[in-house]
Amino acid sequence: MFALEVQDVTRRSVLDCPGGPSSFAAIASAWGGSVTAVDPFYTRSVSALDAECAAAVDRTVAQLTENPGLFVWDLYEDVETCGRYLRAAYERFLADYARHPGRYVAAALPDLPFASDSFALVLSANFLFLYDDRLDRDSHVAALRELARVAREEVRVFTLASLDRERSAYVDPVVDRLRADGLTVEFRDVPYEFQPGATEMLVVSDCTRTT
């Protein structure tokens, strides 16, 4: 979903925000990368997260089973396989969270506990623009300014589609505000597609200009 090559995450320091129950930090670290993941739910114990992630996967699988035709199955093949991917991801995350707690920082946008320019590359998946029924335009701008503040090179954001599977109405107004700040913002195609047509990521660069 971020069109990354292995060397993109092994040669540069990376922040994954929000990391949630994904296995990205565990896997990229196993490859030799320097990855920090942030999520407000990293205050919780392994057993509490285990129960929560299991319930979340069950809910997702139930929702996908109701409407499989709304999604693209090229990668996951079918709902059952997708459920297996999601379970394997959160189990890998939980094992890493237990073993390397320092990699996982409990914090929430728009306030990250890092100095400016702390990470070369900042990734943000499946939070901004997805929940545009809960986050307003100013919250998106504040979150993206904060991600750009801690990034030295670039911020990549995916998805740009909200839960109703349409491109979020906040994308263009938020991009206008970031460009007015002096940031460079572009859209790039990615090979991943799960929500039909949602194959674009947002790339914010020249991040040090505003810090």
Ligand SMILES: C[S@@+](CC[C@H](N)C(=O)[O-])C[C@H]1O[C@@H](n2cnc3c(N)ncnc32)[C@H](O)[C@@H]1O
């Ligand atoms: C759908 S998950 C995405 C996680 C991961 N990026 C992925 O794609 O699997 C959304 C995450 O956003 C986190 N979250 C909620 N409010 C947040 C905030 N203000 N700042 C950062 N993360 C937040 C939630 O705890 C949840 O883990």
